[in-house]
Amino acid sequence: MDNKQVTLSVDLLKERQKCTFNTLELTYLLDGGPERTKERRERESYFLDDPELKSSIPTEYLSHKEKYEEAIRVSCLIFRKVLHLQEEGKVGIENFQEILGGQLGSSLIKDGNPLALHYVMYIPTLMGQGTYQQQAEWIQKAWNCTMIGTYAQTELGHGTFIRGLETTATYDQETEEFIINSPTLTSYKWWPGGLGQTANYAIVVAQLNTLGKCYGIHPFIVQLRDEETHQPLPGVKIGEIGCKMGMNTTNNGYLGFENVRIPRNQMLMKNNKVLKDGTYVESPSSKLTYGTMMFVRVVLVQDVANYLKKAVTIAVRYSCVRRQSQPKPDEPEPQIIDYVTQQHKLFPIISTYFAFHYCAEWLWDMYNNVNSQLEAGQLSQLPELHALACCLKAVSTSDCSAGVETCRLACGGHGYMTSSNFPSTYGLVTAMCTYEGENTVLLLQTARYLMKSWQNKVEGIQLTPTVLYLQSAQASNIVYNRNIDWIITVMEQVAAGKVELAWTHMNERIKKGLGAEDAWNHTSIELAACAEAHCRAFVVRTFYSEIMRLKYTISEPLRIVLLQLLDLYGVTTALKCLGDLLRFSGTTGSDIENLQQWLEELLSAIRPNAVSIVDSFDIRDEVLSSALGAYDGNVYERLFAEATKSPLNAEPVNKSFRQHLKPFLKSQL
Numbered sequence: 179m180d181n182k183q184v185t186l187s188v189d190l191l192k193e194r195q196k197c198t199f200n201t202l203e204l205t206y207l208l209d210g211g212p213e214r215t216k217e218r219r220e221r222e223s224y225f226l227d228d229p230e231l232k233s234s235i236p237t238e239y240l241s242h243k244e245k246y247e248e249a250i251r252v253s254c255l256i257f258r259k260v261l262h263l264q265e266e267g268k269v270g271i272e273n274f275q276e277i278l279g280g281q282l283g284s285s286l287i288k289d290g291n292p293l294a295l296h297y298v299m300y301i302p303t304l305m306g307q308g309t310y311q312q313q314a315e316w317i318q319k320a321w322n323c324t325m326i327g328t329y330a331q332t333e334l335g336h337g338t339f340i341r342g343l344e345t346t347a348t349y350d351q352e353t354e355e356f357i358i359n360s361p362t363l364t365s366y367k368w369w370p371g372g373l374g375q376t377a378n379y380a381i382v383v384a385q386l387n388t389l390g391k392c393y394g395i396h397p398f399i400v401q402l403r404d405e406e407t408h409q410p411l412p413g414v415k416i417g418e419i420g421c422k423m424g425m426n427t428t429n430n431g432y433l434g435f436e437n438v439r440i441p442r443n444q445m446l447m448k449n450n451k452v453l454k455d456g457t458y459v460e461s462p463s464s465k466l467t468y469g470t471m472m473f474v475r476v477v478l479v480q481d482v483a484n485y486l487k488k489a490v491t492i493a494v495r496y497s498c499v500r501r502q503s504q505p506k507p508d509e510p511e512p513q514i515i516d517y518v519t520q521q522h523k524l525f526p527i528i529s530t531y532f533a534f535h536y537c538a539e540w541l542w543d544m545y546n547n548v549n550s551q552l553e554a555g556q557l558s559q560l561p562e563l564h565a566l567a568c569c570l571k572a573v574s575t576s577d578c579s580a581g582v583e584t585c586r587l588a589c590g591g592h593g594y595m596t597s598s599n600f601p602s603t604y605g606l607v608t609a610m611c612t613y614e615g616e617n618t619v620l621l622l623q624t625a626r627y628l629m630k631s632w633q634n635k636v637e638g639i640q641l642t643p644t645v646l647y648l649q650s651a652q653a654s655n656i657v658y659n660r661n662i663d664w665i666i667t668v669m670e671q672v673a674a675g676k677v678e679l680a681w682t683h684m685n686e687r688i689k690k691g692l693g694a695e696d697a698w699n700h701t702s703i704e705l706a707a708c709a710e711a712h713c714r715a716f717v718v719r720t721f722y723s724e725i726m727r728l729k730y731t732i733s734e735p736l737r738i739v740l741l742q743l744l745d746l747y748g749v750t751t752a753l754k755c756l757g758d759l760l761r762f763s764g765t766t767g768s769d770i771e772n773l774q775q776w777l778e779e780l781l782s783a784i785r786p787n788a789v790s791i792v793d794s795f796d797i798r799d800e801v802l803s804s805a806l807g808a809y810d811g812n813v814y815e816r817l818f819a820e821a822t823k824s825p826l827n828a829e830p831v832n833k834s835f836r837q838h839l840k841p842f843l844k845s846q847l
């Protein structure tokens with residue numbers, strides 16, 4: 179650890195002495211090898227040791243406007259440095275992932291990067307949906323940042339239902355231009371990051387009209403602001419949407435159009451085209467665009483796990499420094515981590531990080547495979563990837579936001595301080611439950627795939643690998659075994675039972691005369707629940723297979739720790755769905771008692787290594803940005819130092835005393 183301080187907390191020192199494994203081995207494993215750890219640390223130093231990237235006043239004390247201005251200052255410096263790295267040939271995607279994701283990026287700009295959408299959505303959409311000619315024209319400008327773009331899809335009236343978007347792009351054959359309009363208030367774009375005052379271009383999703391016919395939504399590159407003066411162009415009505423629960427420096431904006439004309443070649447035409455004479459030419463497969471659409475969802479699973487890793491590092495370290503209550507009268511107050519309820523709050527969260535980390539790696543590999551198949555025109559695995567990306571995004575973002583909140587609660591009152599870094603972390607993480615597909619809607623998308631899969635099973639059609647368990651999993655009494663295999667089996671029984679039930683109920687409703695859409699809606703509680711159960715079984719199984727794969731490449735002491743974390747993840751997942759276990763698998767009351775006992779034993783087995791496991795995440799203090807979680811454990815000194823930064827403490831008497839408080843006090847005489 180680079181940032182060790184001289185005065186370490188005695189408690190943390192003792193915790194570290196109890197460690198049974200080599201923390202560096204785990205760091206290397208999580209990073210993907212010593213070389214990757216070295217690169218990551220160098221990258222972190224390159225950014226974090228630069229004094230220009232540090233804000234002079236904690237940004238939470240700035241006004242909304244000042245926060246934005248500071249975020250722009252810092253993000254321009256950051257991306258200038260990224261461009262410099264690229265010039266040096268260090269072009270890896272990791273530069274962007276760490277800057278834009280939950281690690282380095284959120285420590286440099288705590289409340290959302292106003293340039294993020296340029297990299298996360300604007301450039302990938304140009305690459306995924308532009309023709310080669312369009313890519314040649316636009317991508318270099320975007321990479322060099324001679325333009326800043328955003329992705330404007332959601333409108334005031336519609337987010338989830340994109341076919342309902344109202345912005346129009348009407349083709350004018352005379353001038354070979356599209357005319358962009360916002361016909362209603364609800365058609366105003368609302369939400370795009372960086373749209374408010376930052377971007378000068380946007381990919382705008384609009385209903386395409388040509389030769390008197392509407393062909394549905396398509397993407398268009400639209401210039402919003404003058405490249406020199408940054409003034410909005412004529413007909414472009416643009417601004418910021420205002421304060422939000424979090425992400426207050428992302429500069430989310432609104433956007434309306436009044437007869438804004440763009441050349442025909444600014445419709446992104448990799449798939450569908452409009453010819454000069456206005457003829458619409460449909461792509462042989464509109465599914466070719468799905469690859470880019472899934473990219474962000476896939477990346478989000480790793481990002482959200484990284485935020486959880488930060489939150490749990492803070493809470494575990496703090497719990498070893500914090501002492502409270504005196505259960506035994508003659509003994510000192512215990513560290514709060516020694517309360518088993520505290521361990522039960524935190525250790526499953528550590529294991530959740532590992533579970534999603536390995537699922538994210540699995541998903542990333544599948545995404546890359548499917549994307550290369552798409553390039554070769556093969557679409558067969560696309561629905562399976564789509565189904566998994568949807569439910570994994572939903573379950574990981576929802577579990578990680580709950581996990582961050584649990585970490586905050588586990589730190590009592592101090593967890594509520596902004597200087598704990600829980601509030602802004604929660605703001606960033608909970609937003610992920612909504613953007614890139616609202617979570618319930620995504621679960622229902624997975625459910626559609628599961629319904630088709632169950633139908634295939636009924637008709638004897640071969641199932642795809644990730645739903646193959648539907649073929650054989652049946653509620654039956656499997657003799658309880660204290661191992662993860664047993665948990666996977668019963669979790670799959672639960673998932674299969676729930677899928678079958680939803681399928682049966684939907685078909686019964688249809689048989690009774692309900693239309694398919696109404697039957698779907700009436701069954702949707704069970705549909706969302708079966709998708710979640712499918713996902714949970716998948717996560718446990720994937721975590722298990724990854725650990726089995728690694729088993730022979732790591733040392734015995736580390737293997738023991740990882741197996742404990744895997745078991746803990748499995749046991750807590752199973753215990754969270756007790757009702758389902760009893761209902762859909764052969765689990766008995768005494769099996770549950772055994773699970774509870776296993777849980778308690780795992781908590782005490784993990785206890786001595788808790789601090790060392792989070793130390794292995796190797797997160798620098800600047801990245802944690804928390805008075806409670808720093809490596810040295812000097813919690814109280816840091817909390818005090820942060821409090822002194824409050825501008826209210828700069829003067830002994832605030833002017834409001836003379837203006838309001840004093841007259842009020844005197845009037846009561």
Ligand SMILES: Cc1cc2nc3c(=O)[nH]c(=O)nc-3n(C[C@H](O)[C@H](O)[C@H](O)COP(=O)(O)OP(=O)(O)OC[C@H]3O[C@@H](n4cnc5c(N)ncnc54)[C@H](O)[C@@H]3O)c2cc1C
Binds near residue numbers: 330332370616617
């Ligand atoms: C922080 C943040 C950043 C964002 N950034 C961008 C951006 O850069 N660009 C952009 O274009 N957009 C952006 N968005 C918008 C985002 O993509 C949408 O908010 C999201 O897609 C959800 O749509 P909605 O807000 O219309 O919610 P709604 O769809 O109105 O959802 C409201 C409720 O209705 C339910 N519901 C809706 N449809 C169904 C259905 N079919 N079945 C069952 N239940 C349903 C949902 O489950 C939810 O409970 C951002 C949003 C946030 C919060």
